[in-house]
Amino acid sequence: MEKLPIIITERLLLREIEEGDAFDMFEFARLSTIGPNAGWRPHASLSETREVIKLFRNKKKYGQLGVFAIVWKENNKMIGTIELHSYVRNHKAELGYTVSPKYWGRGIAVEASKYIISWGFEKLNMKRIECTAFPENFQSRRVCEKLGFTYEGLRKKVYLNYDGSVRDLESFAITDDEYWDRIYKNTWW
Numbered sequence: 001m002e003k004l005p006i007i008i009t010e011r012l013l014l015r016e017i018e019e020g021d022a023f024d025m026f027e028f029a030r031l032s033t034i035g036p037n038a039g040w041r042p043h044a045s046l047s048e049t050r051e052v053i054k055l056f057r058n059k060k061k062y063g064q065l066g067v068f069a070i071v072w073k074e075n076n077k078m079i080g081t082i083e084l085h086s087y088v089r090n091h092k093a094e095l096g097y098t099v100s101p102k103y104w105g106r107g108i109a110v111e112a113s114k115y116i117i118s119w120g121f122e123k124l125n126m127k128r129i130e131c132t133a134f135p136e137n138f139q140s141r142r143v144c145e146k147l148g149f150t151y152e153g154l155r156k157k158v159y160l161n162y163d164g165s166v167r168d169l170e171s172f173a174i175t176d177d178e179y180w181d182r183i184y185k186n187t188w189w
């Protein structure tokens with residue numbers, strides 16, 4: 001599988017995550033405000049983050065697209081992750097993202113997502129991109145709203161969490177028709 005593209009946005013550089021990102025990633029992956037909101041246990045050590053990055057890089061061996069690092073251009077720091085996971089070729093994927101809390105509230109998840117979504121529809125021929133969030137994850141739900149995703153409802157007891165709890169998920173999506181309509185109407189930023 002090919003290497004992920006390098007995508008340059010207004011303030012960010014999006015590129016394939018690397019083992020050298022472990023130190024920056026551990027800084028936020030260890031926090032209880034990140035993993036548990038996204039359905040994973042906070043990392044206990046730098047070596048755990050290294051292992052997770054290896055797993056991320058291995059995803060491509062199993063037909064998945066892999067994970068982008070979100071790099072803040074100004075200081076070249078890796079401050080988050082973004083990916084299109086649960087990928088089905090020529091069909092669909094699910095958008096997932098994390099941003100280091102030091103950088104919250106600056107529209108970084110939206111800025112990265114709008115480019116990743118364009119990549120999904122324009123280069124990968126996707127028909128649908130989904131995004132899900134725990135009901136209490138207002139920050140992520142807000143990102144989906146700002147991206148203009150359609151709210152598709154609450155999927156009850158759909159997610160088996162890392163701690164064994166069974167969780168509801170709020171579900172959002174955008175289709176290729178909706179995306180291209182916005183491109184033609186010039187309302188995709």
Ligand SMILES: CC(C)(COP(=O)(O)OP(=O)(O)OC[C@H]1O[C@@H](n2cnc3c(N)ncnc32)[C@H](O)[C@@H]1OP(=O)(O)O)[C@@H](O)C(=O)NCCC(=O)NCCS
Pocket residue numbers: 033034035037038096097098099100103104105106107108109110132133134137138139140142143146
């Ligand atoms: C979800 C997440 C990626 C959003 O990133 P972000 O770049 O801060 O997103 P935005 O700047 O667009 O902010 C989204 C909303 O978060 C809220 N918010 C902003 N700053 C915040 C802060 N410091 N503390 C709490 N909430 C904040 C606001 O409601 C904001 O919406 P607004 O722009 O309409 O005011 C980030 O909060 C995160 O990493 N959360 C933990 C991991 C996670 O939940 N991932 C998604 C799993 S579904």
